[in-house]
Amino acid sequence: MAEENAEKKDEAIPENVVYIGKKPAMNYVLAVVTQFNNGARNVIIKARGNTISRAVDVEEITRNRFVTDSKVSDIRLSSEELTNEDGTKSKVSAIQITLVK
Amino acid sequence: MAEENAEKKDEAIPENVVYIGKKPAMNYVLAVVTQFNNGARNVIIKARGNTISRAVDVEEITRNRFVTDSKVSDIRLSSEELTNEDGTKSKVSAIQITLVK
Numbered sequence: 563m564a565e566e567n568a569e570k571k572d573e574a575i576p577e578n579v580v581y582i583g584k585k586p587a588m589n590y591v592l593a594v595v596t597q598f599n600n601g602a603r604n605v606i607i608k609a610r611g612n613t614i615s616r617a618v619d620v621e622e623i624t625r626n627r628f629v630t631d632s633k634v635s636d637i638r639l640s641s642e643e644l645t646n647e648d649g650t651k652s653k654v655s656a657i658q659i660t661l662v663k
Numbered sequence: 664m665a666e667e668n669a670e671k672k673d674e675a676i677p678e679n680v681v682y683i684g685k686k687p688a689m690n691y692v693l694a695v696v697t698q699f700n701n702g703a704r705n706v707i708i709k710a711r712g713n714t715i716s717r718a719v720d721v722e723e724i725t726r727n728r729f730v731t732d733s734k735v736s737d738i739r740l741s742s743e744e745l746t747n748e749d750g751t752k753s754k755v756s757a758i759q760i761t762l763v764k
Contacts, residue, residue: 614715614716614719618756618757618758619756621740622740622741639723641723655720655722655723
């Protein structure tokens, strides 16, 4: 799973998606701001499990302090199924927040 | 702050609002399901800070497993200002998810 994610991050993720992990929120805010500064018209913030709260922090900080002409155009909630290392499956909630400028 | 919350819970909260706290998600799922069973047409799930992730869990579990004819009609993200015990202020992100049946 970790390997799959790493691979995704290096290759398949479109430029304007920011995946939220365990780092401080400001790291991801910087990523979002950079995308807008590089000309992106919209940036998608994705998170699952415990990092969902941080995704909302990233959206709020970006919109209120750094890209004040951006707004939330879409929020999607979903469930994803993960396969654990021992082969069992667990469900985890996910969020996808689209910011547009 | 804790006292203020306790007071709110006992008096001022409308019947169809479920505030997410630190308990297991299933406690809040039960609260939401009960509201629908008591005839509520919509239930608002509110959370802030770290409990935002749990709010999404509660929405997903309720909608996928218990009230399968419900759907999300609205999701709002915001920032709230809290006054700490020492008088300083801090901002915290908040979410409000409306489920309708």
